[in-house]
Amino acid sequence: MLKVILVDDDIDFLHELSESLTRSGFEVETAENHIQLYQALETVQIDLVLLDIGLPEKDGFSILQGLQSWRDRIGVVMLTARGDTGDRVRGLISGADSYLVKPIDIAELSATLHAVARRLPHRITSTCAQNNRWSLLKDGWVLQSPDGVSKSLTGQERTFLKALLISNSSQKVVSRKSLMRSLGRDPNIYDDHFLDTLVSRLRTKIGKSFPLQTVRGKGYTFSEKVFIDQ
Template sequence: MLLEDDDLLRDRILAPKLAQFGFEVVATGSAAQLREAVRQGPPDIFVLDVGLPDADGFEVARSLRATMPDAGIVMLTGRGDSVDRVRGLFEGADAYLSKPVEIDVLVATLYSVARRLHPSPSVARGKWALSPDEWFLLSPSGARVMLSKSERRLLEAMLQHADEVVSREDLISVLTDDIHAFDPHRLDSMVHRLRRKVLAALGEPLPLNAVHGTGYILEA
């Protein structure tokens, strides 16, 4: 559940970007709207702005922590002072991020909080794999990170040919129906962002490496 009073930031950036990463987002613009939305169904995680038109974000965090002790709380605010950061964590936030925040940093933080709320079963997997619903990448240790649609397609192709070089052309054909209109640099950027996201979320590198002049290889 997202509480952000900046309409543009909330509706044009944060909510759609988080949805792209598989989150089910309920967006609200005031503490009153948040309370009403919670009555309709409490979320797993709250993303709270501090500067609100009808309440203090710190007080909202404290109230939510008191009434919903098992919920995740991430504070997203323009106040970057250490005093405010300490206060946010003291009031019950799991994380405190300063604006402007990179979306992958926010997403990685939400993954981390989600793992605390819903820890994965301790299963020895031994290899990188997709979860049965294919929305998560599973590391050899059993940790998981949520994927976007494009990331799912890319990793599905790589895992089907684990430890083999997959050509750039084959990977691009997985991502688009019009390979001639697809900028090859987009593939490199996607791989770069994916590796950075996995490292930030899981604390272990994704062994997806470029093979010069050919394509990529995933050491599963």
């Protein structure tokens, strides 16, 4: 169950939204200001912060800057009555994962929170950790190494790895053409640079232990077993 903390100085709104999110399957904490938020983050496992911009003591933009030390393990959705495009852009540039304008549709909010959570690398189930193998988690948005190090993936990296690992279940070579097709590219157009750049970027991100092998003239193979959480 995902844990969300709502940060808003409107007590009635906090209570109403907390009940709605609880009915939608979230575990909910509340905070009325930045101090209560930071205290909760120090003591409770939080997955997502739903942060109002218009707070009286310290506004949401300033609070967002103060969340940088937690940003590797939490998602942030800005929630505000301000519909100005400039505010939306500022929120996203400042590091928010999404930005919604009040009044909020609970179905849209729930979908947004789940979408943000899928990109978070920190919440790994005990089953995955016990596998002691490479794991593709969060519907493919996170790759975890056997020693527990997790890396978030971009859209192209996710598509490439899912196509490779699902086809590579028996550790056979997956052709470049097949991978190009999965990435939405014309497999008949020979484009070494595209795949080579993508693979190079993945190797740099994951590190020396990354068991992706290039089979010259054929394609790629993943030399270790992988747990795929779908």
